[in-house]
Amino acid sequence: MTEEIRGIILKGVGGLYGVRPDRMQSTNAQDLILCNARGLFRHESITPLPGDEVLLQKVEDTYVIQRILTRRNSLIRPALANLSHLFVVLPAANPKPDLLMADKLISAAEDKEINPVIIINKIDMSCESAAEITKVYTTGGFTVFPLSCATGEGVDALHQYIAEESSSGRMTAAFSGVSGAGKSTLMSVLFPNLQLKTGEISRKIKRGRHTTRHAELYPVEREGTCCYIADTPGFSMLDFARYHSITPEDLPYTFREFVPCIGTCRYTKCTHTKEEGCAVLEKMAAGELSPLRHAHYCSILEEIKKNPPWKREQSERK
Numbered sequence: 649m650t651e652e653i654r655g656i657i658l659k660g661v662g663g664l665y666g667v668r669p670d671r672m673q674s675t676n677a678q679d680l681i682l683c684n685a686r687g688l689f690r691h692e693s694i695t696p697l698p699g700d701e702v703l704l705q706k707v708e709d710t711y712v713i714q715r716i717l718t719r720r721n722s723l724i725r726p727a728l729a730n731l732s733h734l735f736v737v738l739p740a741a742n743p744k745p746d747l748l749m750a751d752k753l754i755s756a757a758e759d760k761e762i763n764p765v766i767i768i769n770k771i772d773m774s775c776e777s778a779a780e781i782t783k784v785y786t787t788g789g790f791t792v793f794p795l796s797c798a799t800g801e802g803v804d805a806l807h808q809y810i811a812e813e814s815s816s817g818r819m820t821a822a823f824s825g826v827s828g829a830g831k832s833t834l835m836s837v838l839f840p841n842l843q844l845k846t847g848e849i850s851r852k853i854k855r856g857r858h859t860t861r862h863a864e865l866y867p868v869e870r871e872g873t874c875c876y877i878a879d880t881p882g883f884s885m886l887d888f889a890r891y892h893s894i895t896p897e898d899l900p901y902t903f904r905e906f907v908p909c910i911g912t913c914r915y916t917k918c919t920h921t922k923e924e925g926c927a928v929l930e931k932m933a934a935g936e937l938s939p940l941r942h943a944h945y946c947s948i949l950e951e952i953k954k955n956p957p958w959k960r961e962q963s964e965r966k
Contacts, residue, residue, distance in 0.1 A: 652714070653704040655681065656876065657696055657729075659864035665696055665713060667704060668867065683711040697722060698865045698878070699729035699820050721760040724891040726863040726880040730820055731760070733813065736885075737767045737825030737834060738781060740794075741774035745781060746826055751944040752889035753824060754790075755902035759894050765791045767806065769830040772796040784938045788905045797833045807838065807870075814873035820865065822878035824885050839868055839877060896952055900928075903945050905937045921946050 655667040658680065666680040683704060685696050694716065696702065701717040722729045734757040738745045750766075757764040766785045771778040771794045778794045785792045793809070795802030813819045825831035863883070865876040900906045900920055906928050914925025920942075923929070931937045 651706055653681070653706075653711070654717075655702060655704060656865070657698050657700045657702060657713075658866065658876075659698055659862065660696055661862055667702060667711075667713070669704075681711050683713055685713040689713075689716070695727070697727050697729040698863055699731065699876070701730065721762060723760065723888070725887045726822065726878065726883045728820075728822060728863050728865075728878055728880075731762045731822055731878070732817075732819050733763045733765055733821035734888075735765050735767055735821060735823045737769055737823060737829045737831045739773075739826075739829045740768055740770045740778040740781065742770060743826070743828045745777065746885075747781070747784070747940065748944050748947060749826065749885045749889065751941065752948060753885045755894060755899065755948065756888050756892040758902040758904065759892065759898065765809075766793070767834065768792065768794040769797060769825075769834060771801065772799050784940055787936070787938050788903075788941055790904075795834075797830055797837050800837075803837060810838070810875060811870055811873055814870075814875040819875035820878070821875065822863075822880055824880070824883070824888060826885055835877070841868075894952065896949060899945070899949055899952060903941065905931070905941065906945070919949070921949065 653669050655669040657665050657667050659666045663684060665683055665685065667683060668680055681704060689696065696713055696716055700719065702713045703715040703717065704711045705714040706712075720730050720732075723731065734753070736750055736753055736757075738747070738750055745768075754764045754766075766781075768778050768781050782792050782794050791809070793802055793806045795806060797803070810819070810821075823831050823835055863878055863880045865878050868875055868877055894902060896919075900910055906920060909920070909927035909931055912927040913920070913923065915923055918926050918928075920926055920928040928937065928942070932939060932942050
């Protein structure tokens with residue numbers, strides 16, 4: 649009987665994939681099994697993605713991805729599968745934080761059942777701004793980490809959170825932030841070996857390396873736990889929000905503060921924007937929901953209505 653090996657794809661370029669077998673505990677990129685995927689996937693328009701859990705079979709002196717196990721979620725850009733967490737990095741100042749873009753990203757993550765975690769960087773530059781942003785998202789029920797890469801304040805708390813989440817099950821996370829938010833600096837502080845690991849994996853998969861840069865995962869072990877962190881070069885908040893459409897009907901479910909109110913409004917088809925007897929508006933009036941988050945919900949809803957999925961797909965084909 650042919651031996652099957654279960655593993656996780658860390659990177660794929662030009663049809664060649666680097667898979668880390670479950671049985672290996674080392675983070676050394678040399679432990680990767682380099683393999684191709686069955687031709688059947690191509691015929692069925694299925695592309696294996698970093699984060700996919702797969703079964704490998706040995707064919708002569710090489711391995712082939714035989715089966716992709718059930719995906720919990722998948723993203724178009726960045727091309728990743730089975731993300732459990734998305735860390736949204738916002739600057740307290742310099743540049744001015746774009747919370748509307750952050751809320752688009754958070755909604756896209758919620759729609760995919762990916763847990764968004766808010767990181768407010770550069771708190772040393774504006775304590776007031778950091779406090780305001782923290783209030784917006786803690787009121788919404790999010791986990792928030794105010795910190796400063798420059799001073800180190802708050803970084804240990806984030807370290808501990810990642811360790812605890814990793815110990816409770818497989819954690820596969822990506823970091824996203826607008827230019828200047830300090831995402832790269834933060835990842836370097838959290839994961840000092842990031843550049844080394846990424847470079848080692850890239851050297852193992854040479855095909856296509858000097859053309860398009862692809863998302864890849866690298867394993868991080870700390871205190872007996874292991875998590876996978878996505879390196880997504882060239883991607884930003886805008887990419888995530890643009891490539892993952894949400895319908896007007898589903899949008900309220902991506903604002904977690906709204907969810908307990910859905911179905912309790914006076915009108916069945918309440919849009920939660922201005923209707924009399926809206927439970928969401930009543931919650932906001934009671935100070936239990938950020939007016940800024942609600943304003944962003946209304947803005948995103950209007951944007952979706954003006955640019956529905958079918959219209960965007962038609963535009964992208966041109």
